[in-house]
Amino acid sequence: MNSSPNNTGPDQPDGPDGRDPRLMTEAELDRWVHHAMADEAAATPPGLSQQIAARALEQVQSTPEQSGGRAEVRSTGRSWVWPVLWPSAASVAVSALMGFFAGTGQLPVPLGTDLLNAIPPGYVAPNAGVDPWADTDLLAGLGGGFGFDAGLSFDPTMDGGDE
């Protein structure tokens, strides 16, 4: 074979229609490819497409994962969203609330160091070291002074209950 593109000798191979492939343009070459393949595509036996389509639909119906494929695709598209979204949304809401109170410097309830600072230095609670459950009389005394000594006047005789 002679591989020189410029060779015009008698052994130069010509195409079936007299063209030398080495001298063909890109478009001509593509046109040959197109014709060859188009003829092959057109040679598809008649009726084959009906058979293929029928078999494809049959396969879809007979295979559970494929027959349910459409519904699954749509349902799974939603099913994972809420279990992921709700905890995320709750977490974001709590974070935002905490951030708000931290930003204003005020907490919704008096907690933490404010309460501790309110106790004067050296203060000893009156019932420190006393076991409240050791003596029922003490409990009675505590009960008497627990709420009613806080500015409220209480006279058992006024109740009239004992009369």
Added chain:
Amino acid sequence: MPEPEDIAASDDRLMAQTARGDRQAFQTLVDRHLGRSLVIIRGFQGLAPEAEDVAQEAFTKLWVKAPQWQPPAVTGRDERQALGQAGFRTWFHRLLINHCIDRQRRLGRRRAHQSVSLDDAPALADDRDNPSDQLLAQERDKTVHRAMGALPERQRLALTLCAFEGHSNAAAAEIMGIGVKALEALLVRGRRQLRTALTDFMANGSS
């Protein structure tokens, strides 16, 4: 005869109908695209003997995945490309080629980047009696077909998508999952090797 643009828009409509479960629309799509799909499938090494089975599986996938397909907002090919939207043919060819690659892997026959000898290349079987001009065209087709069969698989696929299917370089690159530059390199090498293969084949006799 309808213009290619009309056919593309019509394919898009048929695909939308198929997504809604229209079997007649599905049948029409198969009628239109089976022959060309078989050509693409036979271009994959080892898949020619079972091309019809592979095509059937690909069309099954088309039916199942149809609801996921997004119709392009515009019908013009250039506009679609500008917006990065794939028409039906680009979408389906990507599906088909991915399926062929999967099928090759399953069969353990993947021989990408391998060439076959001209003697092993598949010949276009066509023994119809034709007048001389048809015989000439028939012989040319057979020669081109055998020369194409001698190309490495990816070069053959690139040429098939561009020269036969008429995809733009950008669309063919998208279908093959490669960059446009890589596709252009495949086309250049493919055309060069095709010229050489045609020359060799003609020098050695076409029968």
